[in-house]
Amino acid sequence: MFDHCLYFNTTALARQLEKEWAKAFEPFGLTPPQAFLLRAILDQPGLLQREFAEGMVISRPTTTRALDGLMAKGLIERRSSGHDGREQSIFPTAAAIAMHVSLNEASVQVGKRLKKVLGVDVFADTVSKIRGVRSALK
Amino acid sequence: MFDHCLYFNTTALARQLEKEWAKAFEPFGLTPPQAFLLRAILDQPGLLQREFAEGMVISRPTTTRALDGLMAKGLIERRSSGHDGREQSIFPTAAAIAMHVSLNEASVQVGKRLKKVLGVDVFADTVSKIRGVRSALK
DNA sequence: TGCATATGGTTGCATAGCTAACTATTGGAG
């Protein structure tokens, strides 16, 4: 119905991809947003909550809640940043660190599968086009 | 952080676009999902609820609720399809029909603005790439 | 020093989406 609409196609694709990734992270008991946030934390432990919000391109309230969820699962810790009483530094727990490798492997597998289905070039082109649009709209 | 991830970029773009369209539909008191569904109904009055779910690529429960919202605003009617007691045909009310032209105009404006910002070719390429991925994953 | 402003985080409230499970109706196979 809205074949040439960027919004329509983008949101529809986002929902499709959400399902793909949900399958991959299901064994970890994580949803895609949770898993991606955790991967970011594992890659850059100690960054401030605000910095993760920026990096994931989600609002601060959404970040608060996503981190609440990860904390409830015992996967992260919030520590006061020390020099500024407002800030929270985010660290993975040992349990999360134990998942790091397999979480990354699962992610790589999804990427590989998508590249196989779509073709490596189409995949890369699409990502690059989307990133271009994102930054043009920023 | 996930520069080359299709999921990450797609969901982030989806949120950005949502905001763009929200501005455009705000004068009508409609959110983007509501407005797009209503536009579909205005273009094809009388289709079944299930058919709108398919067309919009959303689940049936989401369709039920989106239509509940439009009905609460007095913009659509559900009528029994006649030959099958399970089905509901969806029609726009006079109030909705009165919005048809300006709703479409507002939508065209957003499209024009995006094409101007991004360039017509980038816009078309991006949509086409995304549609390609959508159908490859279907 | 003290108040105004800015910033990081949280809370409240709303929307949109999903899956699973339910109801109601239809249609087909014995």
Added chain:
DNA sequence: CTCCAATAGTTAGCTATGCAACCATATGCA
């Protein structure tokens, strides 16, 4: 004709997201 399977729609319950408004802490300027 009856019962079982399939289909349309709804309901329940969950997650993710945003904005507005709030609290607490910093910061800067007068």
